[in-house]
């Protein structure tokens with residue numbers, strides 16, 4: 705466990721929070737797709753850490769972005785600049801980093817690890833196109849994060865908003881793929897709700913293209929001791945543990 709200090713906090717309504725945390729070692733080692741387990745320092749509430757993906761690194765600091773969904777994240781959202789956290793990480797196996805071209809598909813808060821990935825592609829001049837889908841107007845602020853990238857980016861909203869594609873990110877992506885031939889070496893990267901990932905896996909227009917998905921399975925410890933984050937392997941040969949074998953997997957390796 706390392707101590708991290710909240711250096712900056714941004715909120716979007718009551719549901720979304722971004723922190724900049726000061727912790728040199730994590731900022732130095734983190735790779736796109738990795739995550740940290742977060743607890744409030746000197747508190748047993750919540751008792752277990754909560755896994756959050758690393759969104760960005762900057763000097764001796766790194767960024768987390770989370771949605772308030774339950775007790776743990778509600779408590780996190782009440783913390784302020786100067787408060788201290790216990791952070792374990794960076795953990796897990798991240799994304800592969802050298803495609804010849806990348807298509808990135810994110811749903812809602814699933815943007816978090818994908819933002820880090822896109823930053824890496826930008827730095828290394830790997831061409832990518834970013835598709836982001838949100839459910840409603842309240843979440844549309846996330847599209848602003850994409851302005852940090854010079855590559856192509858598209859977004860959708862499931863609620864009608866003027867000049868924004870209305871529908872899911874998968875229909876946006878499906879339309880974009882029409883009549884395109886993807887060059888060999890293309891990889892698709894995704895993070896979002898499980899149903900979205902399953903449907904993306906079934907998208908015929910990318911059949912045969914490697915698809916890497918980052919899973920948000922329930923997790924107890926974060927390093928393979930509690931076994932609570934098991935997901936079934938496709939070949940019937942047992943289970944992966946999302947915390948240490950993932951959270952990023954080739955979709956083709958999983959049983960959906």
Ligand SMILES: Cc1cc2nc3c(=O)[nH]c(=O)nc-3n(C[C@H](O)[C@H](O)[C@H](O)COP(=O)(O)OP(=O)(O)OC[C@H]3O[C@@H](n4cnc5c(N)ncnc54)[C@H](O)[C@@H]3O)c2cc1C
Nearest residue numbers: 754755756757770771773774775776777816920921922951
């Ligand atoms: C590797 C990894 C990286 C993650 N990165 C992020 C991130 O960057 N930003 C972010 O906002 N969230 C992320 N998550 C999800 C986040 O960990 C959970 O939302 C959080 O643990 C919920 O804690 P809670 O105490 O607030 O909610 P709880 O009280 O535990 O649960 C509240 C509600 O959310 C549901 N829920 C809780 N956890 C999950 C989950 N993992 N998947 C689906 N439903 C869940 C529960 O069923 C319940 O309805 C990540 C998860 C993993 C495994």
